[in-house]
Amino acid sequence: MKKLLIPISLICLIFGINCCTSEKQEGWPTYRHDAARSAITTGTLASRLYLRWIYKPAHAPQPAWYQPSEELPRMQDDNAYFVTAADGIAYFGCSVDNKVYALDILEGEEKWTFFTQGPVRFAPTIYKGNIYFGSDDGYVYCLKAKNGKLIWKFRAGPNEKKLLGNERMISLWPVRTSVLVDNGIVYFGAGIFPYEGLYICALDAGDGDIIWKNDTMGDRLYELKYSGISPHGYLIASDSILYVPSGRSMPAAFSKTNGKFLYYLTPQGKSGGTWGLVSDNTLIAGVERNGIPVKTSYDKTGETEGDVFASFGGSDMVITPNIACVLTGKGIYAIDRIKYLAIKEKLE
Template identity: 40%
Template sequence: MRLISVLLLINISSGAFSQHYDWPMWRYDHNRSASTPEQLADELHLQWQVNYSPRIPVWDDPLNQNLMQFDRIFEPIVAGNKIFLGFNDQDKIVALDLETGEELWHYYADGPVRLPLASANGKIYFTGDDGYCYCLNSEDGSLVWKVLLAPDSNKLLGNKRLISMWPARGGIVIKDNVIYTAASIFPLMGTFIYALNADDGTIIWKNEGTGSNYILQPHRSPAFADVAPQGSFVITGNKLLVAGGRSVPAAFDINTGEELYYH
């Protein structure tokens, strides 16, 4: 059986884990800059290794043309003294000890966890194909809150799994204690883009009107459609860029949720 390894490489001469920077979300920050103040040594050494089965991606068909790769590999985050992983085959979050690789806790959702996690203020945030956004305590994995992003709890068979009719595949981005995410991947069924308070999950704003836009499609015919949120979101200036799967992203005002453009 093929295995995928989660590795930790360190500079042994640096005193191991005496100092380190967090990697709190996909590509480090809300700009997705993939850059950290941490200075890597010229030579790294293997500290530990944990093996897992390969991921089961949602878009593995050749028609995808490699345009959606968000759940093909593990994309861990680091917060404090822990590494956090999401599993799309076992529907869970796992916390590993940064120094040893030992599993400290795990938490099961009600559907595949396909998008990278995010962390802030001692909490871990993630979305699932069950249509929910979750907040966990990073110390022990206990549930702090969860919010149903989908309009209802209806289920269907999708990607060989029982999932929400409106799976939450809006990759979480956090800025100024606000979470931005989304549910639903079919504009005709409605798409739901959110700004949530990171402390308690209360809704700051919700945009649920873009699916009714009558726009020209890539096949040159108009239809009622808009962005289909799939992938990690980005914040640049006052704009929230919502990944659109195989299509182009859309831009929203981060303060109001108003759609600024999609073309």
């Protein structure tokens, strides 16, 4: 597994840095660019790209979970070192040596590193000169982006209790989601064992003070199908809703205003995964049906919007106002959204 993951991590670094260097002002501040995970930017690439440098991490990524033996892998969030970048510095977290790395974009040299007490599985988020990330040690960290100085850290769990988990010593309430920052508010989830307590939190980005904290989800298993949620993956946000991926299950929706649980997405059969994005305030989430990954869309009430959005197989998607691009095992398909909707209206 590790030999396969090494080139994946290098490719992500090389292409991630190339994209960011072309965007002098906007940068790439979070995973897939923004809270909606659109993977779209208003910046433009240079007409000719070239390889400037390669940074080879000392360790291949060590994902929390092994690949399934019979089903398609639905948890791809920590199998590579995803990169964010702004103001001439690129950042990534390491799931092996528990560090966050800051690299000079022009030279590829390390500017600083920061140790935590557990694996850092998700790319840091950059916001107003600071970076934000979580660790399996149970803490969310806020550092000064230019030098790695600790500004504040926050623990969602009630104490420092640790256990052996995924072949590492981790908190009983590890931060297994990304840290999402939107309009000055930090969102994240902690805990993976429902009976031990799950926490969905919102903090002030400046000082780490609690805005709200939902600690009720671990007690609601009887209400939810397939054993409820276990926060794991990159958080996604629309204008008013925070979507919390739940590993191999479907995401759960919470109010961004007060943390109130809204609904839990439960299509029929085995379905779910950590992939997702929001387009036009509609969540599009990855599912698996009969061994084929597809996408299903939901409106803000949690109801399925008509049929499966993409009935063809697809492992990734990017949606612009006019075109939807879908990655499959056979290639990339571009769908004209305007013509598609016009044809759909005629058929209906």
